[in-house]
Amino acid sequence: MDTKNLTAACVLLSVGLGFGLTSFYGMNVGSALRMGPGYFPLVLSILIASIGAAIGIKALTVSMPFRPQVAPIRAVAAIIVAPILFGLTVRGLGFVPAVALTTLSAAMAAKGQRPLAALIIAVAITAFCLAVFYYGLGLPVRLVGPWIGV
Amino acid sequence: MTVDLISNLALGMSAAITPHNILFCFVGALLGTLVGVLPGIGPTATIAMLLPITLSLSPETSLIMLAGIYYGAQYGGSTTAILINLPGESSSAVTALDGYQMARQGRAGPALAAAALSSFFAGTIATVVVAALAPPLTSIALRFGSPEYFGLMVLGLAASIVLASGSVLKTIAMVSMGLIFGLVGTDINTGAMRFTLGRPELADGLNFVAVAVGIFGIAEILRNLETTIERTAVIKRVAGLWPSRADFKAMIAPACRGTALGSALGVLPGGGAILASFASYALEKKISKSPDRFGQGAIEGVAGPEAANNAGAQTSFIPMLTLGVPANPVMALMIGAMIIQGIVPGPQVATSQPVLFWGLIASMWIGNLLLVVLNLPLIGLWVRLLTVPYTVLFPAILAFASIGVYSVNSNTFDLYVMAAFGIFGYVLSKLEFEPAPMLLGFVLGPLLEEHLRRAMTISHGDVMIFLNRPISAGLLAVALAVLSIAFLPTIAKRRKEVFVEED
Structure with missing residues (x-):
């Protein structure tokens, strides 16, 4: 398991899903011809979430220690x-x-x-x-x- | 053409050379150097922190001061690179290679002078390049429609992805996150609220300054607090500033080559200045008669990259001024400042605000001149500044940043945004995400969406509009080529090598 990239994937998935669900359910998505306020954000959210998923799946298959230097x-x-x-x-x-x-x-x-x-x-x-x-x-x-x- | 060039530059000079504007350019260069000299804080962070101070000024003066801050910050970064081997950003990492070695051999003075003089030389030439190229490019840009703008912005974002260090996928994600954060607020087409979480403060979107200060400023301070930085500079005093005659002879040709390389590469959207300094170093090493001196304190290895870096920094104003598209995060900050000042960036600025446009170009040269005049005599002061404990400096930076962010809109909510993005930026940097492309996305988000929507309305929902128009098709093809290059295994390996800093 690669903890660093797994965390990165979680960040991307939560941003992607958070924004994606809000645009899909909370806004008018519209069509390619008449894009509603939710169209472009939805496309971006799907992209972010998919990248998150890809990084996450890869992170599960490899093993890498993660001990970042963090400020106190x-x-x-x-x-x-x-x-x-x-x-x-x-x-x-x-x-x-x-x-x-x-x-x-x-x-x-x-x-x-x-x-x-x-x-x-x-x-x-x-x-x-x-x-x-x-x-x-x-x-x-x-x-x-x-x-x-x- | 030449007459135009001269009269335009004269107009700019008359706008820039007022005591008022020179004063603020001077203050900007001084402040920029002051903050830029602080270890680990590069130009982007410096400008983000100082940007709010400029907002109370008139648009011209404010942009002129910002340009002063930019050059000051860049020069400050080179100073720390030479004196204590701590480059403020990746483009001065190259300067550290030979500059620091020179300093260790007791030749810090000539190294600093070489950096300053070749930067000034490059800045002078590049100012003329900007002045000559801007009008023809502007007239082309005026014929751009929405599909072309869309293509251009995609190209800019693609280039920033390729030039960022680290994983390509992560950088694409960062750009997309930046784009989506840029969309927060009222949708201009429908008036619908987007992602405002019911907070009226978010109706105008996330404050750009707050986001930038958080992601660059706060996150930077947190990174610096990880370790107690040992800053006993190797140099107690910088003696013998002036380079010898032999040094001058060795500097001239690399500075000229660096200027040419930098001017050409700086125009590319996506951060050409960094590429330019690496390319110049590689070139000088390749054509040198004694390449083994490089890395051991070769003055050519300071003069060339510094000239390239500065020329690139200058010509990266071209896409910003002519098209309203930022070439790098610093230009994104400039555009942010323009928007706050009520100026819509784009090709129309040259004709609708000629005084501002040419004044800014002229002030680039004045900023460079002030830097040489200001910094060479003051080197001793900057060296002493490096001994001021960080425990005193960062509370001051935080106070300035807080006051600055608040003063933009007198809105306390912006301070919470700044804190939130500070911690978010710090977490992202630990997870090896590059922050710069996100800022670029943040600025371009609303523009990109608007042009996409407009293009789709024009074409009645047909995506082919982007491919049927030659310019937008060309721009998108280049963007695609650039992106696929980043994924090629051999290039990916080389990117890694280029961005790994040599110890």
């Missing part, structure tokens, strides 16, 4: 959470706290990062972003948002 789960979480935090807080808390939280989260991704160091990095980057984006480029944002009551 803490790093992945800290990086992915960072933009989400920004999205959740930029309206409510305002620009400054949002950037600070984002950089703080991202700074914690580094291996063995001490909280104090992360805090210093976050403060410095926030000040830099404030200068560049707010004062320099004139980004229309509220510096401090309604949640803090200002």
Whole structure:
């Protein structure tokens, strides 16, 4: 079994089936003459799913070890959470706290990062972003948002 | 013809040489180099991360700044390739072969200067090539109908599949996924919502910048966090920047050959710049009197590929400017920026927006000039930047990216899209899927569908329309030939060899 390509096949099959079923059942497919909104996506989904199936079948017949080098789960979480935090807080808390939280989260991704160091990095980057984006480029944002009551 | 060329270039120069535009071209080149110098971050990721900053500017200034970022990023990639043997992208992998050896022999200065000067030389020639070729190609392109456009885009996608590294089947799947992600949102023909999961934010489709930053920027940062990167650059100080007279003599011919190769190959849709630098290296090695010096620090092995790379980067603007079809992911980003600015890319841009069109072409040359002026004296600064710990740099990159993505539409949903595509892109890269063709598909998805539908309506549902029209039949035949070549076993083997980086 080739785990890497089997996983790849699963990704392709789920994308292909997900989009394919949605286009087939949720949309008007139409005909080649009058293509509905579902026609082209359906064709693409079938292609993606078939490639997935082909890769999957081949992966079942060969044997290959798969030990990818992956970033530590803490790093992945800290990086992915960072933009989400920004999205959740930029309206409510305002620009400054949002950037600070984002950089703080991202700074914690580094291996063995001490909280104090992360805090210093976050403060410095926030000040830099404030200068560049707010004062320099004139980004229309509220510096401090309604949640803090200002 | 020549008079036209000169007057057009003059128009472009007058548009590009305003203090305002030069300033932004300069800032772009500076920022591009700054981010491009960061190890492991190539031009595509750099542009994706910096793209949002340009969107608040006027269309001309924004595209000029983007072009500046592009050249800066490319040059930054060569710098890291030479100094610490970490090419930012596959096209500067070739530069690393001899450039890094030169740096180890204490000749980092001449290597960097050779890269900068031959790039500038190539850029100057290629700017004229673009200016000369763009108008005739535009007039041909204006006669294109939907079947021709469809054929052309299929050819572009086919070429990107062949030039990508890794499995051909997986790359086809990536292109198709890109196409289908591009279709999310309101169907322009019927107004039906597609794949929006009931979210009103998705009615206008997935935000292109968010997808690009996620797939290239976030995934790139995650890859860099896998290991603690050792970045004790071998060079503490770069002394003796200027190449010797003998170096100059050795550089000139390879730079000329590289320029010619790069200009020709760059026009091909699907990423000719990469091909050009490999081809130039192979050529120089073949015709050299002492081929065994290659890989041991031969200056020809830096000058030739760098010239080819830069010429190719320049002429890859041709399909984008004349046809609205991106030749590589960077051009896909440019097209994305144009669309956000309200400009429909295509042959009509040259006539409807001559100032923008020629201003962009002229700014290519100015960008190249600024790079030489800016980077050679500042080399010491860039070297020092390599010693800034990555733990400080990537939170800053993430903050810029988040602010940038948000500022495009002031839409918080885009940040969630960015996070989702970041993790998706990282998983895909672990499964050895190439991200670049997906981005190309993403940009072309709606266009490809529209032209397919239109062609089918014109022909009353007869697929033969694509084969009855000579141009579209020709384009599709070439696409088919290109694709079948990729499947040939001997070529497949060679592709593997070409893309394996030599240690």
